[in-house]
Amino acid sequence: MSIAQPAEFHVADAPVFVTPRIVRKIDDVLSKVAGVVSPVWPLRDYVAVNPYAGLSAQSFLAARESMRSYSDCELLMPLKHYAAEFHKGNFSVADIRVAIGEVAAAGVVSQYTAEELADQLNTIGPCGVHFDDSLSPTNGDRVVRTIAELATKTGCADWQEVIIDDISKHCAAYYDQGQAKWSRPNLGQSLYESWRDSAQDDLNVEILGLSGFRQFVRGLPSTPQEAIGAMLQALAIPESLWSRFLLCQAFSVPGWSAWTKYQSSWAGGGDGEGPDFNSLLAIRMAYDVALAKLQDVCVDWVDLFDGVSPEHFPAGDASQDDIDVRYTLLQASEIGYRNRLLNSLVMNEEASRNTDTDRKLAQMVFCIDVRSERIRRQLETVSDKVETFGFAGFFGMPIEYVPLGAKSGVPHLPVLLKPKFKLREGLHETDxxxxxxxxxxxxxxxxxxxxxxxxxxxxxxxxxxxxxxxxxxxxxxxxxxxxxxxxxxxxxxDGVAVQDREHIGPTLRGLNQQGITTSVQADLAEAMLRNLGLTENFAKLVVFCGHGSQTDNNPLAAGLDCGACGGHSGQPNARFAAMLLNQPYIRSVLSDRGIDIPEDTWFVAGLHNTTTDSITFYDQAEVPSHRALEIGCLTDICDTASEQTRLERMPVVASSSVSDLLKRASDWSEVRPEWGLAGNAAFVVAPRSVTQHANLDARSFLHSYDHRQDPHGSVLEAIMTAPMVVAHWINMQYYASTVDNRYFGSGNKTVHNVVGQFGILSGNGGDLMTGLPWQSLHTGSDFQHLPQRLLVVIAAPRESIGRVIAKHQPVADLLHGGWLHLMSIEDGKVYRYTMDGVWESTSSKKKDTHSI
Structure with missing residues (x-):
């Protein structure tokens, strides 16, 4: 690195990129930079997001190397974490031996034998990883740095902290959604324009030591693209380095980068590289260029990289040997879990087929969420008259749910999708x-x-x-x-009389005016049943059981609700689905399409409260009298199953009693009201009989699927391109927040402050927080979530799975890049899909009876 006294320059006088080639170059670079950054949703709709989604076309290790070249981001846990897991018995020497062979597909050639790696782990001992260890370590050898970092290294003030605080102040005011008493001036301006106007009058930065900053801002170009181009040239940064330098700028304020990416790509309906994200980059660069000009910091970029191309920048201060060892141990820990999971499943297709011909009392459809696994298992244990299914928790209903008296509502579907129509709330059976x-x-x-x-x-x-x-x-x-x-x-x-509250819920009003005719409604119902695999042998009661959480004083409450419903309760979706299938004209159309629903079958909506594990049924006043007895019987079964589930969860949440567990739902001081999806590790796509007799310890997403009912593979394709990807997003959010809480988590929950009603800060300043807080991942003494890449197990022919992979490049990228693992159960045998696209036969180990 070379830092020298610069020649005088002025951004306003720097050559602006007026040539068509430079314009195209800047646009291309900005698009690529935006593509790397993942969005963060507002608190109202907060959902888990894959922070690495923009890098999924690269392999896992290549993405780590890339990110470490322009940031301190880390994708692997420290060695002592794997040592602790090894000492707990979560993986063995045999697992390490298998891992050494499997990681060879990623180009990782181990310099050690399994026994030698085990000796290293034994030397470290069973020490755990604490909060400070999860913050990404300083990447001392990183080449690409902001000017603020370089200035700080020369002995100046901590300009990085000053800049982040100042940017946060402006962004919080600009995006405020009603929390601030005084609204910002200059409404209608872009983020960059608003900041540029405010910064010309704000003395804060100059008081902190950057004299002349206001005058500098006055000389900036009027648009963010022009400003970025002018500042890149003013710093004399080579074109080959533009992308890395701008990524370094974005990752110096990762929270606000994620927020402006959301504004550009989702809130505004754009493609991610929009005015908000570009504005933030221009603002962040302005502080750096001002530092370079006013503090006399100059970088000789050519000398700094000494002829090394940007594609081959060193990733940081960890040796390749250390990286290979940690990656191998990550694989070994995943193999240990994989063996336990596969040993618990029923592999034989005929043996797994349900031979019970008696009609069930109830078929209950739950969300695939890992928290559904416990309650489903307990329901089936309490009564063999109850059959459960797993399905995406929005039940295929792409709605925007509009509350009573409101003009607009909130989307109740996966955030990757857009609502197709508005479902309005009203009062049933009232005048x-x-x-x-x-x-x-x-x-x-x-x-x-x-x-x-x-x-x-x-x-x-x-x-x-x-x-x-x-x-x-x-x-x-x-x-x-x-x-x-x-x-x-x-x-x-609010405003609804006590006697009318049981009648409030979704209605069918206004659907025809939106083009959702009875034929379209029948299409929705048919698609749901076929994708669920429920087209015959209907029970007396079919329950669509959505889920939601119950907490107090929790800004991140939406993160505990249904991710498939966009961070909201699945109640409206469940009630609408049941409402549709109870309509005689819908059933008539379905009958014409080959789905005959018995006249005495009634569809019911329910809600699983994941904090208390209670199940509530809705619209019971509309249940026919001939089904009232069955509803009462099912309620008793659910109450018993809920009690058993709470007893099972008590030690998991460290509750001393059931009453203590229930109290967490209304305790405003409780930082761990429930564990959410912590521990998630697998996504099983199979008939329920494959998993029914296993205790999966609430670590598996369970999606019902029978390939015998899907000869063309269309349902499998839908599962692998939607629910599987969503499960992968959730898994990667928990993974990233655990291995690198500084960049992809939200730190200590006890010092969170809501900003603008849309996000959180840690304390009263700093960057916008994204991801999960430490208390959602760690008990205080040990990890509740173990960072492992998602293991997908599909009970279907390899040929059918392969067709989906070949057709969808994003799915292929996840598998070939090592972002998730895939297994196929076919004819009673298990096959592993390798990173080079080959199916390998595998054999399960000796039966392991402890929970997964």
Whole structure:
């Protein structure tokens, strides 16, 4: 690295990229940089996201090397983590031996034997990994750095921290969604324009030591693209380095980069490389160029890289030997889990076939979410009259659910999809005047709440408010702190009389006007049943059981709700699906299409509360009298199964009693109300009989599928390109937040502060937080989530699976790049899909009876 005194330059006077070639070059570079960054959704719709999605065309290790060349991001756990897992018996010397052979496909040639690696692990001992260890270590040998980092290394102030705080201040004000008392000026401007206007008057940066910053900002070009081009040339950065340098800029503020990527690609409906993301890059670069100009920091880029091309920059301070060892041990830990999982499954297709010909009391359809595994297992244990299925928790209903009296709602489907229509909430079995009055009461109540909140926080009212009501609120605060106040009122019932609350729910009103005719509704119902594999042998009751969580004082609550419903409860989807299939005209159309539903079958909607493990049924007033007895019987079965599930979960959440476990749902001081999807490790696509007798320990996504009902492979294709990808996203979010909480997590939950009603900061400044907090991954003494790449097990012919892989390049990239593992169960044998696209026969080990 060479840092010298620069010749004087002015960004405003720098040559602007006016030639068509330079314009195309800048556009191409910005598009590539945006493609690497993954978005983060707002708190209202918070869902797990794969932080590495933009790098999935590369192999796992190539992506790590690339990221380490421009950031401190880490994709592998430290060696002591694998040592701890080895000492716990989660993988063995035999697993290491197999791993050495398997990683050879990734070009990793081990310098050690399995026994030698085991000796290394024994030398380290069973020490665990703590919070600070999960923060990505400083990558001391990284070549591409921001000017702020270089300036800090020369002994200047910590400009990186100053810059991030200043950017956060501007971004928080710009994107505020009603939290701030004063709205920002200059509405309608882009992020870059708003910052440029504000920064010309803001003395903060100059007070902290960067004199002349306001004058510098006045000289910047008026658009972010022009500013980026001018600043790249002002810094004399070679064109071959533009992409890496801009990635370094983006990853110096990873949280706001993710947020502006969301604004550009999802909120705005663009392709990711839009005004918000480009604005942030221009803003971040402006601080660097100002530092270079005003603090006399100059980099000789040619000398710095000494002729090394950007594609071959060193990845950082870890030796290749260390990387290979850790990657091999990651594979070994995954092999250990793989063996235990496969040993627990019923492989023989005929043996796994359900031979029970008696009609079931109920068929219950749950989300594929790993938390459904426990309750499904307990239901089937309590009663052999209950059969369970796994399906995407939005039940194939692509809705935007509009609450009572609202004009717009929130999407209740995977975030990768867009809603097809609006489903409006209303009051069933009530007169129109009652609903009209409820809407009016709701508006009045919420307007009053807003006014009261405004008075409480106003400059004039806050002092007198505290003086007048402080004691009363002190008692309320004490009750909540002691957990004596119970669950707070549900805003969903604002304005709705108590006797009418059981009638509030989705309606079919307005669907025809949106083009969702009865024929389209029948299409939705048919697609759901066929993709589920439920087209015959219907039970007396068919229950669509969505899921949702119940927590208090939790900004990241949406992350515990249904990911398939966009971070919301699956209740509206379940109720709408049941409503459709109870319509006589829908059943008539389905009968014409080969799906005969018995007249005495009734579809019911339910909700699995994943925090308390209770199951609630909806719209029971509409259940026919001849099915009332069965509903009562099923309710008793569910209550018993819920009790058994809570007993099983008690040690997992460290609860001393069932009442303590239930209290977590309303305890506003509880940082671990439930574990969410922590521990997820596998995605099993098979008939329920394959997994029914295994305790999978809530670590597996379970999707029902019978290849014998799918001769053309269309259902398998849908599963591998949608639910499998979503499960992979979730798995990678948990993986990334565990191995690198600094870049892809949200730190310590106890110091979170909500910013702008859309995101969180750690404390009162710093970068926007993304990903999962440490308390969602670690018990405080050990990991609840073990970072492993998703293992996909599909009970289907290899030929059918291969056709899907060949047809969909993104799926092929995930498999050939080592981002997930794939196994096929065919004719009672198990096959592994290798990174070079070959199926290898494998044999399971001796039966292992402990849970997965």
């Amino acid at each position: 129109t005047p009652i609903e009209t009055q409820a809407i009016a009461d709701r508006h009045r109540i919420r307007s009053w709440k807003q006014m009261w909140k405004g008075f409480q926080t106003s400059a004039v009212g806050c002092f007198t408010f505290v003086e007048t009501t402080g004691l009363m609120y002190g008692l309320k605060l004490l009750r909540r702190a002691l957990g004596l106040s119970g669950q707070q009122g549900d805003a969903r019932f």
